[in-house]
Amino acid sequence: MSHVSIRHGWKTRWKVMALVGVMSLGLAACGNSSSSGGSGGSGGDLTIGASLPLTGDFSEPGSAAKQGYQVWQTLINANGGLLGKKVKLVIKDDASNQNTIVTDYNALVSQDKVDLLLGTFSSLLNLPASSVAEKNRMLYVEPAGGSPDMFNRGYKYLFFAQQATADKQGLVFADWVKNLPADQRPKTAAYPTLDDPFAAPNVDGIRQVLEAAGIKTVYKTTYAIDTKNYDSIVAAMKSANPDLVVHGATFEDGVGLTRAMLKSGWTPKMFYETSTPSFADQYVKAIGEPNTEGVMYAVSYSPEAATPGNKEFVAQYKKMFGTAIPPEDAADAYAAAQVMQAAVEGVGSIDDQLKLADWLRAHPVDTILGKLSWDDTGAPQSQFLIGQWQKGVAQVVLPPEVATAKPEVGWHPGS
Amino acid sequence: MTELAQTVVLSLLVGGIYALVASGLTLIFGVMRVINIAHGAFLILGAFIAYTLWSQLGLDPLVGVVITTPIVFGLGWLIYRLLVRPIRNAPMSSTVLLTFGLALVVEGVMGEIWGNDSTAIRPSYVDQSFHIGGVFLPKAQVYGGLLAVVVLLALWAILTKTWLGRAIRAAAANPASAELVGIKVTSVAAVVFGLGLAAAGAGGAITGVLYSFLPGSHYLWIARLLAIVVLGGLGSLEGAVLSALIFGIAETVTAVYISPAWATAVPYAIVFFVLLIRPQGLLGTRLRDDVVAA
Numbered sequence: 001m002s003h004v005s006i007r008h009g010w011k012t013r014w015k016v017m018a019l020v021g022v023m024s025l026g027l028a029a030c031g032n033s034s035s036s037g038g039s040g041g042s043g044g045d046l047t048i049g050a051s052l053p054l055t056g057d058f059s060e061p062g063s064a065a066k067q068g069y070q071v072w073q074t075l076i077n078a079n080g081g082l083l084g085k086k087v088k089l090v091i092k093d094d095a096s097n098q099n100t101i102v103t104d105y106n107a108l109v110s111q112d113k114v115d116l117l118l119g120t121f122s123s124l125l126n127l128p129a130s131s132v133a134e135k136n137r138m139l140y141v142e143p144a145g146g147s148p149d150m151f152n153r154g155y156k157y158l159f160f161a162q163q164a165t166a167d168k169q170g171l172v173f174a175d176w177v178k179n180l181p182a183d184q185r186p187k188t189a190a191y192p193t194l195d196d197p198f199a200a201p202n203v204d205g206i207r208q209v210l211e212a213a214g215i216k217t218v219y220k221t222t223y224a225i226d227t228k229n230y231d232s233i234v235a236a237m238k239s240a241n242p243d244l245v246v247h248g249a250t251f252e253d254g255v256g257l258t259r260a261m262l263k264s265g266w267t268p269k270m271f272y273e274t275s276t277p278s279f280a281d282q283y284v285k286a287i288g289e290p291n292t293e294g295v296m297y298a299v300s301y302s303p304e305a306a307t308p309g310n311k312e313f314v315a316q317y318k319k320m321f322g323t324a325i326p327p328e329d330a331a332d333a334y335a336a337a338q339v340m341q342a343a344v345e346g347v348g349s350i351d352d353q354l355k356l357a358d359w360l361r362a363h364p365v366d367t368i369l370g371k372l373s374w375d376d377t378g379a380p381q382s383q384f385l386i387g388q389w390q391k392g393v394a395q396v397v398l399p400p401e402v403a404t405a406k407p408e409v410g411w412h413p414g415s
Numbered sequence: 416m417t418e419l420a421q422t423v424v425l426s427l428l429v430g431g432i433y434a435l436v437a438s439g440l441t442l443i444f445g446v447m448r449v450i451n452i453a454h455g456a457f458l459i460l461g462a463f464i465a466y467t468l469w470s471q472l473g474l475d476p477l478v479g480v481v482i483t484t485p486i487v488f489g490l491g492w493l494i495y496r497l498l499v500r501p502i503r504n505a506p507m508s509s510t511v512l513l514t515f516g517l518a519l520v521v522e523g524v525m526g527e528i529w530g531n532d533s534t535a536i537r538p539s540y541v542d543q544s545f546h547i548g549g550v551f552l553p554k555a556q557v558y559g560g561l562l563a564v565v566v567l568l569a570l571w572a573i574l575t576k577t578w579l580g581r582a583i584r585a586a587a588a589n590p591a592s593a594e595l596v597g598i599k600v601t602s603v604a605a606v607v608f609g610l611g612l613a614a615a616g617a618g619g620a621i622t623g624v625l626y627s628f629l630p631g632s633h634y635l636w637i638a639r640l641l642a643i644v645v646l647g648g649l650g651s652l653e654g655a656v657l658s659a660l661i662f663g664i665a666e667t668v669t670a671v672y673i674s675p676a677w678a679t680a681v682p683y684a685i686v687f688f689v690l691l692i693r694p695q696g697l698l699g700t701r702l703r704d705d706v707v708a709a
Contacts, residue, residue: 055523055526055531057634221674222674223670229667231667232422232675239418255533256626259541285535285537288542
């Protein structure tokens with residue numbers, strides 16, 4: 001009897017293993033890891049590795065970042081490659097998971113033996129990933145990880161390829177608000193924010209400026225990443241009735257809170273939101289074009305900007321992905337690759353990557369986001385752009401010297 | 416007073432939809448002792464099918480439930496036949512592993528078909544509310560909540576008023592004896608798996624109207640759904656409904672009266688304390704195995 005049971009157990013176990021095996025193959029077929037641009041063997045190629053959140057919570061910006069890297073790879077290979085070598089990309093999927101990303105970057109260094117690294121999306125994932133790069137003394141230029149916590153660890157190889165860290169990204173907006181004429185200036189403000197190392201400092205930076213300017217905080221809260229129900233937050237804001245809402249969001253939660261405000265029938269006079277409104281088409285589809293009118297946000301990139309290489313980037317992006325409006329995250333990834341490229345070409349070798357880092361600390365770099373420069377910690381030292389949705393078009397409205405339109409006061413959903 | 420009324424209304428609307436989605440998960444466990452980790456993935460699949468019907472054919476996603484539900488039922492039936500049945504008698508950890516793998520595959524397939532972009536279903540009423548006094552009732556949530564009640568009642572009627580329902584309950588209570596009286600337990604299990612996933616599919620069509628979603632969104636759902644069915648008592652449909660309402664109330668009341676930062680933590684704390692007192696959950700039955708273990 002026991003013999004029969006054991007045989008049955010083994011049979012079942014084999015079936016389980018076979019089924020899981022088949023599923024694993026299926027999953028791998030769905031694109032768990034990919035490489036492109038070379039035909040195996042890195043002898044004549046320069047291999048560049050990154051792990052991105054292609055599935056899971058951050059799959060949307062992660063997929064956009066992958067597109068940005070791919071556009072850069074296509075253009076640089078068309079122009080003769082990097083240091084005369086064809087560039088090959090190895091991109092893994094970290095599934096938006098902090099543990100997986102550590103495994104991925106270790107594998108890129110020790111198994112795939114990549115020559116250079118590029119960063120991932122979000123402060124949450126770049127925090128552990130940059131530690132792997134630092135331990136291995138490899139340059140780590142990241143496209144989307146602006147939390148101040150990234151840059152207080154004394155790292156030498158880390159650089160953030162946007163204009164400013166999260167706590168400073170909304171300062172141009174805050175300065176504009178506090179200098180508005182008295183009859184247009186908000187008197188009260190609410191600050192709901194996602195508990196996120198990027199969103200929360202962004203909102204805090206704005207709040208500190210506005211409170212110092214006498215704009216009273218009437219509601220302030222932080223919510224967890226798995227929050228689904230935003231109606232209760234909106235009900236509380238409705239009771240406080242602020243003139244201005246400054247929302248720290250990524251994407252899903254930004255859409256959720258905006259839709260909850262629209263449903264409640266209450267909307268503030270002014271609305272600023274991090275990240276979400278910069279997702280162009282997807283943002284418009286999610287909340288409806290008439291509801292975008294007047295929403296303001298910090299943004300690193302404008303497809304219309306006359307920055308070096310931007311025209312080529314937009315054209316190639318359209319050729320590869322079918323739209324002439326690249327998402328901000330694709331542009332940020334492209335800029336990160338431009339920064340890495342500038343350092344490699346500036347030094348002329350990748351053997352000692354501390355030299356690449358030292359070169360970046362000493363030289364500003366022209367990118368499609370504008371000229372970028374860094375302090376000793378790798379934190380960028382420029383000014384962010386402020387965007388505003390006007391008549392269904394995402395305009396850059398601040399600072400005035402790069403603006404494509406004038407800022408308008410007020411959020412007018414349903415216009 | 417208005418704030419309290421608003422809180423109660425929002426709680427019940429959220430809880431009603433949680434109830435529908437969790438009902439399928441608890442049904443599958445009740446009959447088959449399978450913890451279906453892929454349940455959230457089929458919820459999102461239901462949302463994507465509803466999106467396609469709405470964007471391609473202009474079909475209202477809530478009306479589209481009549482198409483979404485049979486499609487997901489058919490998939491569930493097929494998956495049971497091909498994947499779950501061969502390991503039905505394996506240890507529970509094997510089915511957890513299998514359904515987790517299934518969730519990843521479904522996520523990957525959805526990403527291939529619909530892409531990893533965030534998707535939103537926006538029928539004409541999506542930003543509108545009924546206003547009664549100072550209280551607002553979002554139309555999408557009201558319609559979705561009513562539809563959830565209808566689907567739940569249909570499920571309850573199937574389980575209690577039909578021969579199939581009696582067969583399901585018999586198979587759940589004692590599979591060996593059910594076989595002896597002529598019930599094909601395997602066929603019943605396939606129908607139950609299909610029904611369970613169909614409930615997730617219907618829930619997906621509703622939640623797709625309420626929240627934007629992408630293939631990876633199922634991770635946010637499965638933890639919440641598992642907590643709901645454990646609190647209600649694994650296998651108890653009534654328990655899942657009661658527990659879902661408690662979850663909805665706990666989330667909303669915490670967000671309004673304590674802080675949104677605690678809104679997702681407090682319901683889990685409730686689960687923890689209830690299980691300390693009633694390990695079998697609110698309306699669960701204590702099994703012989705549990706007593707022996709105790």
